[in-house]
Amino acid sequence: xSSGLQIGIMDLMNHLIGALDAPFAGAVVFGVHFxxxxxxxxxxxxxxxFLLFQKSYQPQKRPLTRKExxxxxxxxxxxxxxxxxxxxxxxxxxxxxxxxGPRTMVSGKEVxxxxxxxxxxxxxxxxxxxxxxxxxxxxxxxxxxxxxxxGTIDVHLDCEARISKFxxxxxxxxxxxxxxxxxxxxxxxxxxxxxIIADEGVHWGIQNGLxxxxxxxxxxxxxxxxxxxxxxxxxxxxxxxxxxxxNRRFIVxxxxxxxxxxxxxxxxxxxxxxxxxxxxxxxxxxxxxVLGKTGRGLTEHYGIPIQKVDIIxxxxxxxxxxxxxxxxxxxxxxxxxxxxxxxxxxxASLPPYLASAAITAxxxxxxxxxxxxxxxxxxxLLWNGLSQVRGIKVMSNALSPLVFLQLENTxxxxxxxxxxxxxxxxxxxxxxxxxxxxxxRSLLDNCKLPAGIQLFVSAAHKKSxxxxxxxxxxxxxxxxxxxx
Numbered sequence: 001x002s003s004g005l006q007i008g009i010m011d012l013m014n015h016l017i018g019a020l021d022a023p024f025a026g027a028v029v030f031g032v033h034f035x036x037x038x039x040x041x042x043x044x045x046x047x048x049x050f051l052l053f054q055k056s057y058q059p060q061k062r063p064l065t066r067k068e069x070x071x072x073x074x075x076x077x078x079x080x081x082x083x084x085x086x087x088x089x090x091x092x093x094x095x096x097x098x099x100x101g102p103r104t105m106v107s108g109k110e111v112x113x114x115x116x117x118x119x120x121x122x123x124x125x126x127x128x129x130x131x132x133x134x135x136x137x138x139x140x141x142x143x144x145x146x147x148x149x150x151g152t153i154d155v156h157l158d159c160e161a162r163i164s165k166f167x168x169x170x171x172x173x174x175x176x177x178x179x180x181x182x183x184x185x186x187x188x189x190x191x192x193x194x195x196i197i198a199d200e201g202v203h204w205g206i207q208n209g210l211x212x213x214x215x216x217x218x219x220x221x222x223x224x225x226x227x228x229x230x231x232x233x234x235x236x237x238x239x240x241x242x243x244x245x246x247n248r249r250f251i252v253x254x255x256x257x258x259x260x261x262x263x264x265x266x267x268x269x270x271x272x273x274x275x276x277x278x279x280x281x282x283x284x285x286x287x288x289x290v291l292g293k294t295g296r297g298l299t300e301h302y303g304i305p306i307q308k309v310d311i312i313x314x315x316x317x318x319x320x321x322x323x324x325x326x327x328x329x330x331x332x333x334x335x336x337x338x339x340x341x342x343x344x345x346x347x348a349s350l351p352p353y354l355a356s357a358a359i360t361a362x363x364x365x366x367x368x369x370x371x372x373x374x375x376x377x378x379x380x381l382l383w384n385g386l387s388q389v390r391g392i393k394v395m396s397n398a399l400s401p402l403v404f405l406q407l408e409n410t411x412x413x414x415x416x417x418x419x420x421x422x423x424x425x426x427x428x429x430x431x432x433x434x435x436x437x438x439x440x441r442s443l444l445d446n447c448k449l450p451a452g453i454q455l456f457v458s459a460a461h462k463k464s465x466x467x468x469x470x471x472x473x474x475x476x477x478x479x480x481x482x483x484x
Contacts, residue, residue, distance in 0.1 A: 099123055101113065101123050102462070103465075112434045117402070120321070121371065121458045131357060132353040135353035143349040147174075147338070147349045148339075159356075171335070174350050176349055181326065182281075182313050185313050186206070186281065189250070190213040195250070197220060197249075198210060198251075200222050207444075222449060223262050228269075229272055254286070255285075256291075266309075267304065281312075286401065289365055311329050313326070319361070327341075375401060375459035379398070391477045392406065392453075401458075405454075406450050422438050439452050
């Protein structure tokens with residue numbers, strides 16, 4: 001309210017009180033002197049009491065006529081249950097007509113398959129097939145319940161024990177869906193008020209876990225240890241400035257990132273963890289069974305004791321030719337999840353034959369170290385060959401079985417780059433009989449890394465097939481980009 005308006009109101013009140021003061025000047029009733037103030041206040045009280053006892057206005061109630069009902073129904077527009085269907089959503093992906101081995105059938109044609117994560121080439125392996133047959137005959141197909149409600153079968157316990165023995169950890173826990181593993185583990189340990197620092201390039205399963213935890217989440221630049229240390233230093237300075245709140249603190253990373261194929265520098269992560277008193281969760285989906293001399297993952301590759309990593313998660317659909325996931329660590333870490341891991345408590349347990357497949361796959365890996373040698377030879381061959389292709393660049397680590405290709409001249413738009421890369425992938429399938437895939441993002445995926453072509457290398461790939469892929473991709477990429 002302006003000062004001029006306030007002065008005007010005050011003048012009006014003074015005039016009103018002065019006008020009322022004159023008739024009542026000197027009036028005394030029961031020893032009380034009356035003046036204009038008392039009269040105005042009495043009138044205000046009377047008006048307020050009158051308004052309080054008034055009935056509120058309510059329009060006359062009557063039922064709607066048939067015509068009015070029909071009109072309202074015609075005018076009503078429901079909220080959509082899903083976003084508008086775009087052209088990209090209507091694209092039908094290729095359908096496999098045989099197992100997802102190094103070569104597979106698509107639309108009646110045999111193609112070289114680099115779209116399936118079959119790192120050790122164990123899909124269709126005789127021993128795994130026999131183990132699955134035996135489990136199906138003994139247990140049937142499904143488990144028919146969550147682990148805590150008649151869904152635990154002895155083969156589940158055997159699989160958890162086998163994973164722990166292989167990795168050298170005290171205990172492990174199985175999840176029935178690989179992507180749900182990280183989504184269940186993170187909220188089991190982190191709640192509102194806790195702090196999580198995560199790489200900006202983590203896959204959607206981890207992102208979902210971060211969201212469900214309701215913790216304070218800070219993202220650092222992809223695989224940039226300096227950016228991570230800056231955030232840790234900011235938190236440390238804030239702790240000194242104000243009274244330190246007791247909370248849980250985690251650094252969350254992937255061993256090999258699904259969205260780039262890059263490898264996290266675990267030695268640096270452990271150094272920062274110990275310096276700033278954080279815990280570490282590492283997702284080893286793309287490194288378990290792949291890295292290290294015996295396939296025990298990132299810790300073996302770096303020569304770091306596995307006990308220095310607080311929590312390890314992994315999907316079993318990448319190297320073990322099965323599905324599901326697991327978390328491994330200390331007995332306390334595992335026991336806590338048996339009552340707090342949502343995917344463990346509320347989902348039907350892993351079908352027994354898939355747990356048998358995982359056990360047998362680990363046995364095969366321990367018996368056949370040449371699988372790792374062949375895999376790394378194939379990765380090196382493909383990585384070196386694709387590094388010479390004009391128009392694209394290899395972003396993945398030289399040891400990563402997930403070879404990730406990006407455009408050299410990116411548009412900066414994930415959608416635009418994806419469409420161009422999809423054209424390359426489509427041409428590779430139609431003209432060269434090579435099955436590849438472009439990185440996909442749902443509307444819920446907040447990863448900001450550029451789009452890329454993903455090539456999943458297998459120990460079962462023949463070198464002649466990989467050389468053909470290199471030549472075909474070079475020809476197709478140059479052809480597509482020259483027309484742009």
